[in-house]
Amino acid sequence: MSTPFRLHRSDRHRQKERRLERLKRIPVRILLPNLVTLLAVSSGVTAIRLGMEGRFQLAVGAVILATVLDAMDGRLARLLKGTSRFGAELDSLADFVNFGVTPAILIYLWSLNALGNLGWIAALALAIACALRLARFNVMLDDPDMPAWKKGFFVGIPAPAGALLAISPMYLGFLGLFADGHMLAPYVLPWVVLVALGMISRLPTFSGKTMGSRIPREWVIPLLAGLVFALAMLIAYPWHTMLIATAAYVISLPYAVRSWKRHEKAQATAADEAATKENRPHQADAA
Template sequence: MNPAELPEEGIDDDDPQPPVRPRRKGIYVLPNLFTLAALFGGFYAIVMAMNGRFDLAAAGVFCAMVLDSLDGRVARMTNTQSAFGEQMDSLSDMVSFGAAPALIVYEWALKGLGKAGWVAAFVYCAAAALRLARFNTNIGVVDKRFFQGLPSPAAAAIVIGFIWVLDDMGFRGVREMPGITWTAFALTLYAGLTMVTNVPFYSFKDVGLKRSVPFVVIVAIALAIAVINLHPPLVLFGLFMVYGVSGYVVYGIRKSRGKPVSVIATSTDEPDEKGLHH
């Protein structure tokens, strides 16, 4: 027998090797706690709207906005990003900034418009789902300085901010007030349809929080906080309305100057975006 054909000592070819089980990946707790808290904010807002407490419903949505802005930053700062966290964040956004605002505005005013009311609420809800799906699929090809369409938290702030302002002013039973109900109808459609446009909205992602800034910037931030505290519902609603219109202003300026208006692969300033234009 050829020695090369002899089996190696200590190895039995007849014994099957046990399969190697893949290592189970864990879930990072810290960023997902923020995401779950944001999800609770949206759920809490729906429950409060069902109970007629639209002031608390508005507070729940705005708290969800703050928490949603923190979970991604916490994940990056602690190096705990994960595919699970990304999916969880999208599902939380759909509840807090898609379903919750649609249901709240319907319960608050649109219910009095009959079919037109629930159609407007559904258009907003469907637009939020489409916007989130498009955002997830276009992450690698969109200019990071801009959002493609109005972000869902800002859309929710426009709709819920309007409710918060009027509720704070003492308006109750607005279903019987045609002027308010049709204004809510128009705002709901505007916010929903703007989410699925290609209009560029500044993302503020190129603002470096770790960079040194002049002293006057800190003073300006302190003044901004003071102004918001003068009347939070009105000031926040006004700020988000300005932001909700700003994309069309940017679109018009770029169009008039002959510059590209699409946010798909328009930036070569970021290293990871070079080559996306070819």
Template sequence: MKRFSTRRSDPNSDHVERVPFLQLVPNMVTLAGMCLGLTSIRFAMDERFATAVFLILLAAVIDGLDGLIARRLQATSEIGAQLDSLSDFLCFGVAPGVLVYHYLLTPAGGIGWIFVLIFAAATCLRLARFNVMSGKPQEDDKSSPYFLGVPAPAGAMLGLLPAFATLAGVVDFREAPLVVALWLGIVGLLMISKLKTLSPKAIKVPRRLIGPMMFATVIGIGLGFSRPWLFFLALDLVYLGLVIRSLAKARWRLFA
């Protein structure tokens, strides 16, 4: 997300350039998210895995807020866009990889670490591609059949799916580190792929499902407070279902 910019002050002038405080808010929010990602790594290394996962989730929420705040305050700039990408790489590429490695992949040793590196590299490539494409004219939804891979925050959530399942007590993936390693590799491929998929605007919900969907929302909120890890696991599985649906109809191409 592009954020604040200022004019250069005259080096021969005694005038001190000042920037409105509100112009700084989006970047301060982004830095707060970066701090959460870095702190998640610290807690993962201290084996406080539930806290580490929660901090990544909170960083994802902040990642959605900083762009919204920047647009509302009209405080967008190139430096903000780059800062956002660097924060995203730390929060959604490095932090989830380190967390999953310490929590689930330690028994796999070097093989597990290789897949962590693959996941982090895929996140980096996904963000770099986004930065390059954001400076080019974008096609409308009707003429552009591809989305540029799973977004970095969504990729982080998919990468954490084994951690959600383990914390929820559904499946203990600590007993299957090679499966977790392979899963990180698959998520990495999804982030650097192009999938032919329907635009969200094109998805229509049958009227008969509106009531059940509203009721499911209420159940989901209650589940989120009583069994939060099961709730996040369910959200992850729903999103994974949408990705699989896209794959089933896709002309799948690896990122180039």
């Protein structure tokens, strides 16, 4: 009489083992975005070595590559449905290294070390601001009451943009406008501090994370042509292109603030209208 019971327990045990075995196997689609993140870290850390060797153009190129890889890993994870908590934490740590530590060291080696301790404090401010900005971003992700329109904005300058802005004086040096970055140190210091303040500020900036996965058919060819043209310009005239991109981003900041305020006003108006409609039945009952 006990045999069927033993067989039933054995079947359940085998099913449990198979379930645990499946949990131990990590899908490749989860590994690929993390691999891209690690490649970005490798590029960012290599930039530090290149900077210490005085090969600053290659170092900045490595930071730009890390920025491109950082933009790819999140989109790749969403495309492959391979997002995970581990990947999110890894991406945050990678961003601090690539866009906090690396640009701070590069701009210090290239220019700010001419100011001694004051220059080092400015470099530290940039790295610390990046850490604080990333921590605030991670906390805001857990806000369940965030309106949908706010997902189209960042609060403060995002870490990759902040890194490229902080090292933008180096682009001028690479174009031959200055023989030595140390000559620019008195001007680089306030610029780096300003970028650091922008990263930890409440300044709304545009986010590209909410760009749709689908685009109108008539925009496909112009978009592809524009991307190819931008890539060709970056390869042929890298520092001219980076300066133009930096200027375009700075120009976009006031437009982002205006768009944010417009959305806030629309949200407040909608809330007032909803409150008015809710109060009308009560007023009618009272009458």
